[in-house]
Amino acid sequence: MPLVLTWLSTASFGKITLWPDAERACPLTEAQGPERDIGTLEPDTGRVALGQTPQLLGREDAVDITPLLQPGGKILLVVADGLGGMADAVHDTELEQADTPHLDRLAAEGVTGLATPVLPGITPGSGPGHLALFGYDPLQHELGRGVLSATGVEFDLRPGDVAARGNLATFDDDGNVADRRAGRIDDAKAEPLVARLDEGVRIDGVEVFFRHEASHRVLLVVRGEGLDPRVSDTDPEIEGRPPKAPEALDPAARHTAEVVAEVERQVRELLAGEPAHGLLLRGFDTLQHLPSFTDRYGLHAATVAIYPMYRGVAHLVGMDLLPRPDDLDGQVAAMADHWDDYDYFFLHHKYTDEAGHDGDRPRKVAEIERLDAAMPAIRDLAPDVLVVTGDHATPTQLHAHSWHPVPVLMWGPHVGRDHVDRFGERACLQGGLGQRPTREFMPLALAAAGRLRKYGA
Template structure:
């Protein structure tokens, strides 16, 4: 039995006036997904437990059968793992952004957070800056690692206990002195400005009319989640395909193979066909479960791009799902497919929300009376509701986890 799990991230939404009162899932032309829904078990599911923030790591942990209430440790350790960094017991990973602070003020604390991404600095430029920071602020216990664009990592072995860091994108335009963590963290941030502000990389950026990345900002600390092996839990050899570090990190922490697809960008122009090819190749290599995550609809939700969100859903159905189903059908072995968004990212809200999302589970050897269209309303009408997303995998496989 082969299993395909397909996650159109953030695809669920509310009815939108510009779509004639339809949701993007209702408006999208997606015959393949709708045909599957006609023969599937369809319902709604809550992937985010009460009291938890509807983040992608939380929801995807649940879908992969790891109870977020136990295993969700924040995004940084997952990103660190996907960067190939080793985390020992006692290590805490921090997201380390390079950010732009205003320069007019005399003291660090009076500066203003202008840009949490330093004008989406290039990976090459940022690597030079992170190396400069590491030379001065790195110690035996504390290391800085360059990542992609403005997103980097600090790993600190047994750091001072403090977890309530402010997220830099949450206080744009505000004075950093009101948002600083306590010592010794505040000093790291203040000293990073002295290292970075006149760094040649930043002088060159100013000359090109770009914002300097003149400070680091630390946030979202966490230990590596101790996920049990997915293979041991379900007896299935599994791969994850995603453009997003968070999702790759979850897969790697669960002992799954993470497949990088060229041109998989996380936005709506991502390489849908490349992901389909990678999934088919994984099945050919004997993988029994392939988890394909597509960030595009979520990104369109955050950017309030209704048309692109509809298009991305359509392309997921016709350029990604369709060829994989074609392959699985040709294998002449029974297979199962599960499709669901991890959480809604409504265009009108531009952020994640916590409503239940529609899901479908299709089994080629046991077809069911499903619904005419894979969407929020049809899924709700079935009256099937799963309050805990981490039970989905049992429903998909018909097994109990060991």
């Protein structure tokens, strides 16, 4: 039986039917428009894989607020990747379990709420989660993970290139995925393997490029005539299953799917006998234009992210990339060094998400506490608005991203206060910011920084 979601708003009325069959598209029907495909419900994982969604739920992109923009204060966004969790009969969330005196103080002195990155019930990837944090509608601006990886490692992606994010992986004797991340292989071991692939994979009429991103993460780019990114992922996103065959999602992508299959075959040959001897691919895409962050918000912005993919998504919207620090202390120091040069800073902390994917509750708690320990130094920078949140939830019980809302705190002299005195999911449910789409927090931050004029007479 299909799962049917309905909505009623001033903009549209209709329904989404999610068929529990990965071969069937999820039709979207609106009273104001024709039926269209929006994606698939994956029966193995229960995740909805969104396809092309030009106007899901009748939504337009973010309202144009540029006429209201004015100079104002500094905004600092701190993102703990995968921060959100899930309480159950045994556990509080990891954030609730953590000892976070500094975050709790910020919550008590500011306002809190919960953020929904895409739509209720929809599990976001990291790209959509971050675009929403930057105030973009992730349903209007879809980016494949490959493009984010390419931008993050500063690969010169050309129009027509097809990029994909890859995982170095290990397979068992039956060809099933034994470890999707090859034991989180370290950089020193992974880099020579990726260099071997970049040198060794050869296909007539197609240029093939490999670049190491970090740990098990790899960028694949194919360049040639007639390539199309509409190819299905080969990563089953679950262990104990064989990799998926790349399939053309449109007749125009048949050649590309054949190229991807040949790339994966050659990878297995070149890495035979290595601890990481396979490749799982996802997020095929080509270079796209995104509206400029500066044009939208009048902000000169910079990122101090460490991981390439997050530097990539920031760079795609036009943020400057500060020199890549080695750790959290280095990130804070980099912001201090450039504090007078920018109006907006984006600090990204990856390791909460890694622990969530590994199902390692003590480590996720420890990473949250490590971020908390850095908050006094971050607060001492004296931003006019400080926002602390995550791009999505990664509960350790699920070992994966989830649809659960993400806690948000906003602190500064003009953000106001609520009655919440702890930073945690259930506390934030009572917060003054309410529960709202993630992209709506950007104009709230602008307003609290004095960057929006009054609307109307």
